[in-house]
Amino acid sequence: MNLDFQQFIPSLPYILKGIGVTLQIVSLAGILGFVLGIVLSFFKISRFKFLGWIADAYTSVFRGTPLVLQLMLIYYGSPQLIGYKIDPSTAAVLSFGLNSAAYISEIIRAGILAVDKGQSEAAMALGVPYRPAMMDIILPQAMKNILPALMNEFITLTKESAIVTVIGVTDVMRRAYIVGGEKFSYFEPILIAGLIYYIMVMILTLLGKGIERRMRRSD
């Protein structure tokens, strides 16, 4: 095996620039997925069966089809759906956000249901209305329990974001691929991309552990 990283050193800044692109897509999609996930999870535990039905159907569709297909549907379908072509990174944020909302809503729903029923009863008995009881009493406890699962989802999102390559977003993966094409050698740049993804995931993991420690103060 002859590896020659030397020749890729000039291209390194170009590949590293992709980190910003990846992070931007992942963080925006993460926020979209989290907010929409909370809304969907409220639908799922709602008294109104119709809302639950909508959220279940949503989850079923987004979990039941490949992410890369959703990405391509949104990107290539946009001219027919809304009349003009959206740019690739918008399509990426939308598809990743909508997709992870499906998973996150399931995580949060399970987290809310796992909080002892006595907690909401205690809040009710004190005359606390549903919304503040949910926001101040139930959700904080649910969040603590689901943090590892939520972190897992964000890690998956970071790694899976590499598929934006197929619609031409110049993220880390795409840039590594382009550099490989220029030098007729793909192995080294893709190894470099792999290392970059691994480091990003490690940082996320540490971040998650830090937050978890903070939240476990009351134990």
Next chain:
Amino acid sequence: MIKVENLHKSFGKLEVLKGISTSIKDGEVVAIIGPSGSGKSTFLRCINLLEAPTDGRILINGQDITDKSTNIMKVRQNVGMVFQHFHLFPHKTVLQNLTYAPVKVNGISKQEAEKIGLELLEKVGLSAKAHEYPNRLSGGQKQRVAIARALAMQPDVMLFDEPTSALDPEMVKEVLEVMKALAHTGMTMAIVTHEMGFAREVADRVLFLDGGVLVEDAAPKEFFSNPASDRARDFLQKML
């Protein structure tokens, strides 16, 4: 003043309360006893509508709380409840447990709520634990905090749902002492309990429930020394 008229409660096909009528006067301490499954807890939980009655009426200070137009949240602010398993908020400190609802619901300032909270903690003997999290407390301490939390809303009535049943025996007394002191302040109290000694000593009246029916309603002396029904006699023989 609480007035209960012909209260029925069913869970599906299971009828738990079969028409209970009674009243609790202001300042009265009522012990509710009976075998498990007799509907004691359900009866208590109906009084602050944690369970919605299937039929009948409940009036608190003349207001029909089973009426659709009644604001349940307003009613609950005046009716404190203490649970068997405490249900303290684990992610809040002891003091935050006491101040959360008064600030959020009654809209009093944080300083005012903390002042009231600290006074109450002193009354239940837990001033030193104000800034601890509930997980650091013993069962008896947790229940005393739960009582203080309910009192922080300055309710007119306090409901106790088997407040000592989940406690180790050596911690029962400290909780009963707090309840006894509260009774002496003239608080209206309804207590579901298996502590017969406490019921005899502190209660003004004993309600004996069996099979969803109010079988006896008597002064403790009378009830414990000379129960009118066979069912009560059976029950007491097993308990004492």
